[in-house]
Amino acid sequence: xxxxxxxxxxxxxxxxxxxxxxxxxxxxxxxxxxxxxxxxxxxxxxxxxxxxxxxxxxxxxxxxxxxxxxxxxxxxxxxxxxxxxxxxxxxxxxxxxxxxxxxxxxxxxxxxxxxxxxxxxxxxxxxxxxxxxxxxxxxxxxxxxxxxxxxxxxxxxxxxxxxxxxxxxxxxxxxxxxxxxxxxxxxxxxxxxxxxxxxxxxxxxxxxxxxxxxxxxxxxxxxxxxxxxxxxxxxxxxxxxxxxxxxxxxxxxxxxxxxxxxxxxx
Numbered sequence: 001x002x003x004x005x006x007x008x009x010x011x012x013x014x015x016x017x018x019x020x021x022x023x024x025x026x027x028x029x030x031x032x033x034x035x036x037x038x039x040x041x042x043x044x045x046x047x048x049x050x051x052x053x054x055x056x057x058x059x060x061x062x063x064x065x066x067x068x069x070x071x072x073x074x075x076x077x078x079x080x081x082x083x084x085x086x087x088x089x090x091x092x093x094x095x096x097x098x099x100x101x102x103x104x105x106x107x108x109x110x111x112x113x114x115x116x117x118x119x120x121x122x123x124x125x126x127x128x129x130x131x132x133x134x135x136x137x138x139x140x141x142x143x144x145x146x147x148x149x150x151x152x153x154x155x156x157x158x159x160x161x162x163x164x165x166x167x168x169x170x171x172x173x174x175x176x177x178x179x180x181x182x183x184x185x186x187x188x189x190x191x192x193x194x195x196x197x198x199x200x201x202x203x204x205x206x207x208x209x210x211x212x213x214x215x216x217x218x219x220x221x222x223x224x225x226x227x228x229x230x231x232x233x234x235x236x237x238x239x240x241x242x243x244x245x246x247x248x249x250x251x252x253x254x255x256x257x258x259x260x261x262x263x264x265x266x
Contacts, residue, residue, distance in 0.1 A: 001049045001251075002210045003150065003181050005066045005243060006227055006236070007085055010177060011092045012065065013233035014146055020096040022140035023089045024147045026130025026165070028101040030108045031115040032073060032087045036080050046082060048212075052250050054079045060242040085148055086112065090119065099123040100137050102130035131165045139173035150181035159189040163196050170230070174202055177231045184224035186215050197228045206232040207262045208240055210247055214256035223256075237263040 014021050035046050053059070053067060069088050073081040083091070086101050093099065099122060103109040109127035116123040126133055134147065149165060151158040162180060169178065182193050194207050209226030216223065229236070244259040251257070 001053075001066075002208070002225055002247065003148075003179070003227060004069075004083075004085065004088060005062060005247075006179065006208070006229070006240070007088055007148065008066045008069055008092070009062050009236055009239050010146060010179065010229075010233055011089060013235065014144070014177065015092065015094060015097070017144070018096075019144050020098065020142040021093065022098050022100060022137070022142060022145040023093060024100045024102075024134065024137055024140075024145060025085055025089070026102050026134055026147070026149045027151045028086045028103045028108075028112055028125070028130075029084045030103075030111040031084050031101075033082045033084065034080065035082055046079075048251065048253065050079065050082060056250070060239075060246055062239045062243045063246065085150070086123075087115070090116070090123065093122075095122070097122070098140075100133075101125045102128055102133040104129050131161050134165055134169060135172070138169055138176070140176075143173075143175070145173065145176045147176055147178045148181070149178065153183055153185075153190070156187070156189055159193055162193065163200070166197060166200050166230070170200060170202060175231060177233070178229065180228045180230075182226050182228070183222050184209065184211060184215075184226060185222055186219040194226065194228055197230075201230055201264075202266075203231050204265050205230055205263075206236060206240075207260070208244065209260045210244065210251070211256060211258050211260075212251050213253040226260075232263070237261070 069091055072091055073083050089099055103112050113125045116125055183190055206229045211224035213223050240261055244261060248257050248259050
């Protein structure tokens with residue numbers, strides 16, 4: 001959810017200029033998800049995420065704008081569907097903008113292509129590895145782009161691939177906005193990733209993380225997540241300063257719940 005709150009803010013800022021924008025998602029998933037499905041009901045992870053915000057009023061502007069995007073998929077007011085990053089991007093972007101989506105997993109790639117069957121002029125879906133595919137689309141023709149890199153990290157090689165992909169991407173398109181998602185897990189690779197990304201930064205950067213509970217004693221599972229953003233919009237830090245304490249209050253599951261926010265300008 002933190003990823004999508006930030007995504008809405010970044011897209012809102014970038015679409016204020018008329019120049020066409022390219023949105024690139026390296027690990028796009030299925031595009032949208034049914035919360036009524038047996039799998040979603042069994043896992044019930046959404047109940048500790050969007051479920052805790054649904055129906056809330058008097059929220060900071062950034063959270064209200066995020067909820068507005070989720071409501072577009074649930075017009076009757078009942079929380080039955082959740083938009084993935086590609087769906088949020090399509091809802092927010094304009095006719096002149098383009099979406100370039102990569103998804104290697106065959107089942108999710110097929111769902112993604114069906115989801116965007118009526119938007120082919122604006123959306124390109126490629127059933128391939130997003131790390132490799134990213135090289136083929138940078139820099140975008142308009143020289144304005146937002147790249148979202150959010151692998152599952154189930155393969156520990158993903159940490160190394162993220163660093164390599166960002167090193168190459170910044171050489172090809174140094175002025176692009178890049179949002180890198182990472183999990184908070186008890187693995188050294190996860191803890192080291194933000195500092196490795198900082199070393200690559202050539203301009204402004206922002207790091208934000210949300211911890212919702214103490215790390216499990218057995219060392220398994222997520223206890224939070226984070227984002228590292230290259231070339232963030234100038235107003236993003238202020239938005240997150242207002243949002244993050246509220247997210248800790250609403251989503252925190254124990255006394256270990258907290259947030260971290262760092263911003264550096266060059």
